[in-house]
Amino acid sequence: MISAEASVTTSVRVALGDRAYDILIGRGLIAEAGRAIAERRPRVRAAIVTDETVGGLHLAGLTASLQAAGIDSVPIVVAPGEGSKNFATLETVVRAILAARLERGDIVVAFGGGVVGDLTGFAAAITRRGMRFVQIPTSLLAQVDSSVGGKTGINTAEGKNLVGSFHQPDLVIADTGILDTLSPREFRAGYAEVAKYGLIDDACGGDELPGQGQGGRGRRARDGRAGAAQSRPHLRTCAGIGHRLFAAPRAWRGRRDLHGAGARILRPHESLLAG
Numbered sequence: 342m343i344s345a346e347a348s349v350t351t352s353v354r355v356a357l358g359d360r361a362y363d364i365l366i367g368r369g370l371i372a373e374a375g376r377a378i379a380e381r382r383p384r385v386r387a388a389i390v391t392d393e394t395v396g397g398l399h400l401a402g403l404t405a406s407l408q409a410a411g412i413d414s415v416p417i418v419v420a421p422g423e424g425s426k427n428f429a430t431l432e433t434v435v436r437a438i439l440a441a442r443l444e445r446g447d448i449v450v451a452f453g454g455g456v457v458g459d460l461t462g463f464a465a466a467i468t469r470r471g472m473r474f475v476q477i478p479t480s481l482l483a484q485v486d487s488s489v490g491g492k493t494g495i496n497t498a499e500g501k502n503l504v505g506s507f508h509q510p511d512l513v514i515a516d517t518g519i520l521d522t523l524s525p526r527e528f529r530a531g532y533a534e535v536a537k538y539g540l541i542d543d544a545c546g547g548d549e550l551p552g553q554g555q556g557g558r559g560r561r562a563r564d565g566r567a568g569a570a571q572s573r574p575h576l577r578t579c580a581g582i583g584h585r586l587f588a589a590p591r592a593w594r595g596r597r598d599l600h601g602a603g604a605r606i607l608r609p610h611e612s613l614l615a616g
């Protein structure tokens with residue numbers, strides 16, 4: 342479970358002018374989430390969108406954190422998994438936000454993996470013509486990848502992520518302690534993503550950050566995505582190359598591999614990009 346002791350080990354400012362936001366990274370940060378939101382957006386109310394698995398394990402802790410900071414919240418719980426990134430669940434989420442009478446200046450919190458993040462971000466983008474939203478990613482993949490960069494959306498029968506929008510979060514809170522409850526399979530999928538961004542960053546001339554292993558790579562992945570999304574087009578290009586390379590064997594294998602697992606398949610080919 343989540344440690345009661347919170348510590349922000351890193352704070353990264355994503356410099357996007359009037360849409361700039363912070364990424365807070367540290368163990369036990371759920372306990373600080375209410376305060377972090379209230380400092381930036383006083384007197385807001387919140388909807389917390391989560392899935393049944395993450396909600397069952399961690400929703401009470403997040404709700405208490407918000408409550409302690411004077412933020413009333415309503416939970417919106419969806420089924421876990423990719424199947425929730427669809428129009429029907431999007432409608433459920435949007436209508437639950439409206440039913441809770443949240444105003445445009447209130448907050449929608451995405452509390453879960455990449456599925457919840459993409460779905461919630463899109464719901465926030467289109468509800469009341471654009472509501473503020475906070476990403477509290479709970480899978481490693483979401484912490485290092487999908488919660489940063491502002492890409493939101495759902496799947497349709499025609500394909501993945503074909504309907505969506507760019508909508509930057511107001512704040513990202515990555516509590517590394519919450520990863521303790523993640524299954525080893527999902528953890529490996531996220532770790533492969535960390536390796537992928539390390540590869541892309543190395544191939545495209547990114548600077549080395551201090552630190553080894555998951556922490557350093559994880560921070561670099563987040564920094565890389567934030568920058569690539571808006572201000573470093575060469576990194577975006579490299580990221581695009583990487584995604585296509587990683588997608589190819591997935592399609593060839595004819596399987597619905599986990600997003601991150603695709604990255605591992607190409608690991609032996611890192612030298613192609615580095616050369």
Ligand SMILES: NC(=O)c1ccc[n+]([C@@H]2O[C@H](COP(=O)([O-])OP(=O)(O)OC[C@H]3O[C@@H](n4cnc5c(N)ncnc54)[C@H](O)[C@@H]3O)[C@@H](O)[C@H]2O)c1
Pocket residue numbers: 392394395398421422423426453454455456457459479480481482483486487488489490491492493501502519520521522523524527530600
């Ligand atoms: N927006 C972007 O830029 C971007 C980038 C990459 C991937 N994505 C999207 O992200 C999605 C994949 O994200 P994902 O891998 O996080 O999948 P996911 O959201 O389905 O989470 C994986 C599983 O882990 C569970 N889980 C999450 N956090 C947990 C925790 N702390 N403890 C226990 N269980 C937990 C979830 O309930 C789920 O069953 C895909 O839809 C993909 O398209 C988006």
